[in-house]
Amino acid sequence: MPELLLPEYDLPRAPKSALLSLNRCNLPARVIASLEYQQKPAPLELDGVRALYADLLEHLAQEESPEPRLQAFRNYMTLRFRLPADDLPESDLAEPQPRPKANYNRLLRGWFFDSDSREGAVWKGWVESRFGLLTRFHKEPIPGPESDAYDRFMEERIRGIYNTNALDTQLDLLYTFCQHELVRQYPGRTHLRLYRGSVGKLFGELSDNQPLKLFNNLSSFSLDPEEALRFGHKILEVEVPLTKIVCFDSLLPGQLHGEKEYMVLGGLYRVAPYRGVTSAEQHQ
Incomplete structure (x- = not known):
C-alpha cells in the first residue's frame, strides 16, 4: 500500500472544478492532481x-x-x-x-x-x-x-x-x-522529461518563480521538443511521473503512428520554458 500523499495547504492546488469527489483508483483525485504527487508519485492502481x-x-x-x-x-x-x-x-x-x-x-x-x-x-x-x-x-x-x-x-x-x-x-x-x-x-526511475506546446495561460507560479500549468485531464506530450510545437508555439518542459503516463505510441509497435507521443494524465504541474533551439528557430 503506497503512502497516502496529502496536498500541502501552502502550495497552490488544482481547483475543485477540475476534480471529482469519487474515482475508481487507490488515490483520490485531489492527490493525483497535486504538485506533491508530481514531485513524489506513488503507484496508481485501478479498482479490481x-x-x-x-x-x-x-x-x-x-x-x-x-x-x-x-x-x-x-x-x-x-x-x-x-x-x-x-x-x-x-x-x-x-x-x-x-x-x-x-x-x-x-x-x-x-x-x-x-x-x-x-x-x-x-x-x-x-x-x-x-x-x-x-x-x-x-x-x-x-x-x-x-x-x-x-x-x-x-x-x-x-x-x-x-x-x-x-x-x-x-x-x-x-x-x-x-x-x-x-x-x-525505466527501472529505478520515477519521471520522464516530456514536452508540451502551449497556447493558453499559466496557472500561476511558486515562490521561486517556477511557473505552474493546469493541464486538461488527458493531454498529449512528446519526447521530442520539436514535435511539441504541434500543440502550441510555446514549448513547456515537464517532469512527468511515469505513473501518469496512460499510453505512448511505441507501446504497440506497428499499430500507432504518433511522433514520440505520450498520453498523460492532467492536473497541476511544475513546468519550465524550453531553453533549447528548435530547427525552425535555427533557420530564422
Whole structure:
C-alpha cells in the first residue's frame, strides 16, 4: 500500500472544478492532481484490475522480453473482449470474430489523429471515471460539469461508447500494461522529461518563480521538443511521473503512428520554458 500523499495547504492546488469527489483508483483525485504527487508519485492502481485479471499480469511478469509480452497482451485482449483479430497486426489467432465496434486500438488511433474526436471524448470520459479528473477542454473550454459545453462533451462520449464491449475495462488493462512496460523500460526511475506546446495561460507560479500549468485531464506530450510545437508555439518542459503516463505510441509497435507521443494524465504541474533551439528557430 503506497503512502497516502496529502496536498500541502501552502502550495497552490488544482481547483475543485477540475476534480471529482469519487474515482475508481487507490488515490483520490485531489492527490493525483497535486504538485506533491508530481514531485513524489506513488503507484496508481485501478479498482479490481489486479484481482480480476491476475492471470494476464502473472503471464506478463514471467516474460523477460518485450515482444512476447506484447503478443500475450494482444492475444489476451482479442480473446477476452472478442475483438477482431484483423485489427491486430500479425495476430496468430486462426478464427477472428469481427465486431464492427470501437475497441482500445481504434480509440488509440482516434486519439493520436485528433484528441478532440469522438474517440478523444471516450478517453477523457474514462479518465474522469477512473481517476476523478474532470475534462476541462474538448473542442471548446469546459468551465464545469453543469455547463452546456460539458453536456456537449458527454453527448459525444455516450455516442462513442454506445454498443461497445466493456470499453472502459479495455482501457483499464491498456493503462495497466503501459505501466508494466514503463517499469521494465525505466527501472529505478520515477519521471520522464516530456514536452508540451502551449497556447493558453499559466496557472500561476511558486515562490521561486517556477511557473505552474493546469493541464486538461488527458493531454498529449512528446519526447521530442520539436514535435511539441504541434500543440502550441510555446514549448513547456515537464517532469512527468511515469505513473501518469496512460499510453505512448511505441507501446504497440506497428499499430500507432504518433511522433514520440505520450498520453498523460492532467492536473497541476511544475513546468519550465524550453531553453533549447528548435530547427525552425535555427533557420530564422
